Amino acid sequence: MTFEDWIFSIHLLFAATLVGSLVMSWIVVVSMRTADTPTATANLHRVGLVATVATVLGLIGVIAFGLWLAVLRADFHPWDGWVIAAIVLWAIATMALLRSFSEYEKPVSEASALAGAGATAPSAELTALNRTATGLVLRALASVAVVLIVIDMIWKPGA
Numbered sequence: 001m002t003f004e005d006w007i008f009s010i011h012l013l014f015a016a017t018l019v020g021s022l023v024m025s026w027i028v029v030v031s032m033r034t035a036d037t038p039t040a041t042a043n044l045h046r047v048g049l050v051a052t053v054a055t056v057l058g059l060i061g062v063i064a065f066g067l068w069l070a071v072l073r074a075d076f077h078p079w080d081g082w083v084i085a086a087i088v089l090w091a092i093a094t095m096a097l098l099r100s101f102s103e104y105e106k107p108v109s110e111a112s113a114l115a116g117a118g119a120t121a122p123s124a125e126l127t128a129l130n131r132t133a134t135g136l137v138l139r140a141l142a143s144v145a146v147v148l149i150v151i152d153m154i155w156k157p158g159a
Contacts, residue, residue: 004072011065018058019150022143025051029139032107032130036122041111041130045104052101059094063087081158086149093145096138103135 001009028048035041066086070078077083107129114123 014061021054036127038111038115045108082156089145089149093142096142100135100138103132
């Protein structure tokens with residue numbers, strides 16, 4: 001196995017991490033829509049933290065090893081159209097995910113405040129924060145961008 005093959009394998013590993021963590025985060029996002037107590041919100045947040053860390057690692061690893069691969073391989077260039085498309089889609093996915101992380105941090109803050117006040121009963125305000133439309137749209141946008149990146153990587157239009 002060549003050094004280039006190793007870089008490609010690591011790039012694919014980070015891509016699988018990114019896709020897997022997005023699936024995990026969708027499970028948490030869908031589950032959050034039914035959470036109405038501080039305890040339920042906090043428990044789901046703990047699971048969501050694992051998905052968030054894996055997503056960030058996937059995003060960083062994919063772009064770093066992808067660019068390294070584009071420079072290493074003689075038949076690819078960082079200025080190829082399909083590589084630029086992947087970078088633009090990666091930037092869109094990254095910005096959308098970072099914004100969605102902050103949207104889903106709001107119910108956690110509210111749950112902490114409620115728990116600190118000794119509240120354990122369901123809260124309409126907490127339920128509304130857990131059902132954030134903005135976070136959902138941003139997560140969907142990021143997911144679509146990642147799917148388009150995978151399609152771009154498989155077919156390499158213009159290569």
